[in-house]
Amino acid sequence: MKKKLWTACLAAVLVLTLGGCSAETAGQHPEGVVDTEPDKGLEVMGNHVTYDPNHLVNDGQPVTLEWWLWDAPDLFGQMAEAYMEIHPNVTINIINNPWDGFWTKLPLALQKGEKGPTLFNVHNSYQHLLLPYMAPYDIDLDQMQEDFFTAASHVIDGQIYYTDFGVMTGAIYYNKEMWAAAGLTQEDIPKTWDEFREVAKKLTIVEDGKMVQAGFNYNGDFQNLMLGVPYQYGGTIFKEDMQTVSFTGEGMIKTAKMLKDMYRVDGIGSEDFGTDAAQSFGQGQSAMVYKWGHFYGYMNTNYPDIEYGAFEIPTVTENPFAYDRYNGEATPGINKNASPAQMEAAQDFIRFYLANTRIQKELCMYYSLFPASNALRDDPEMLENPAIAAVSEHIEDYIWPGPMPSTLEDNMKIAAQDIMYNDKEIEKTLKTAEDIVNVDLANIDFTSAENLYYKYGQEG
């Protein structure tokens, strides 16, 4: 009896352990019912991309879709619920996987064809892994471009497989209390890097030769600045072939030198003053940091008591070629091997997703993204978010380099650390990074979207 009890306990522990390894199923619904009512009595949504809910999906017969994501299962779950309310025969099960395993599990699941998820969230840096398994959206291209200002940059062979629901870029976040303590006002918000360095000096506090407050802290963000600021000098990351990088342009080298001088010459920060700028800002040790939009959510979650504001990234000239680069948060992809019934429901859901302004707004607010939907561009509620407001004025003057494979950021991070921490020569280090990235890119099917930027060809 005792043995049996032990065996049962062990088996239970095993089952629980294995259960812990599996993905989290956030919204498992029972099979949908037969829908016989095409007229839902609902209004048509959207401007150019429209969605008329008054129709039957899959002739009203039950169909189940799996939707894989790596974040915010409740938020996406609500969208699925809203759709299922209109079409009760469609069941959308949300499967939430952690980010780390997502990009290994998803392509392997999609290799299973129809058995893989019908819908899945996309991050554009993994486009090269996912594109072979994706079906194009069944939506008119011109209508998409009318409604979403970044849609044109996602056209592949005349079709769109995903687009952005919002875009994110960098801005300078500053601690309002420190700003006031240094005698600074709104008038002092810098427009150029020279002005910025002067402001940062005023915000820096050194006591007994030891830094106690950094004016500007970019620890952990050097590489992000390196992949954005050089555009202000008129340089691009990619060469004319759009498939190889150039890290040794004038803008790149000047940016690296400027950043290094901020610490070494101006003394407004230090690579040894904490290892993470975000944490340092949250702990009230650094007055200014350069961060992307998700920093708003990070601060609200981790440091809600810090009073801070945000302003647009300073520039080297009054009218830069581009202020910075941006990256988009993507709409879901559709499994091209889904069954015809699933495909019909998935395409219908995507149209609902894109035409529904409320969904777009909720997503952008959640992630602090500037909306890609033109209908939300001047939404006053969205502009209350400092991360969105800071970039709203010149959003057209931000460039998207394309779905950059991670090797760019990874190797730029290595180069950045070599420059800052290992004191390696800037030009030589950037050349090494450039060579490694170009070898990696040669093995990846990737083309930059820099040449789709409206000022491309007018760079300095």
Next chain:
Amino acid sequence: MFWKRRPLQSKSEVVLRNIVVAFLVLHMGIFLIVPVIMAFAGSFHLWNPLNGTYKWIGLDNYVRMFQYPTFWTAMINTLVFCVVVVAFRVLLGLSLAYAITSKMTTKKTFFRTVFYMPTVTPLVAVAYVWKIMYNPQFGLIDQILGVDINWLYDSAFALPAVMAMTIWKDFGYAVILFMSGLMSVPSDYYEAAHIDGANAWKTFCYITLPLLKPTMIFVVITSVISYLQAYVPVMVMTDGGPGTATFLSSYLVYDQAFVKYNFGYASAIAFFILVLTAILTVISFTVTGEKPEKRRKRA
């Protein structure tokens, strides 16, 4: 061989043996031999299983490996890491084991438990704790030593910092092994040495050390093999940085396979490490005068 029955074996014993061996063979086949063969074949291909790329490129991955500066950085780091950590593991392990087994030491179980505790603590947890201890602003290490060093972001200190953590984590394993080795040395030898007038140092050099040779070889070889595969401390503590200052060979394999999805290239590096491990093992046996065949015969 599984079906050959010896007279003294019972039927159930044979069945049990066959089941166990069959499971082991299956396990080794599925989880070791097949993947190794696949990786070897993959090292001659441009291989990304996630998007179905599998293109023959001959020796390109191997050529690229030798031309890649980070590869050499990683190999040198691995060499330094192995030599230093193994040396400290053996020295500390042997010294502490000798001290614990000494007649003068009381509370042997307590010391044995304390020294072995880091070994059974999960590596990821230990690495995170040490990462916090190394923090230049609030870390314990700077405060205790009264210095201002950014341990994990200074290329002069980053690798030694990771090595220090690894030594602390792993020396207990060597202590236990050396203790068992020391306890198995027959007391007659020590008594004879004592009668001959040998002092403690001579007894250690001429009796203890030679008799501990098999244990020493075991500790060194298993340590080298495990440190050639070390990547978790680097992943948790430094991400290979600053720059590539703490890239180890296995971290490079991980980075190429699971970050950049260059499985072919990662396989080529993994095979190089496999060959290197085999060579180092043979060298260890040769240097210590202990040949694998001899050990087999003795067994």
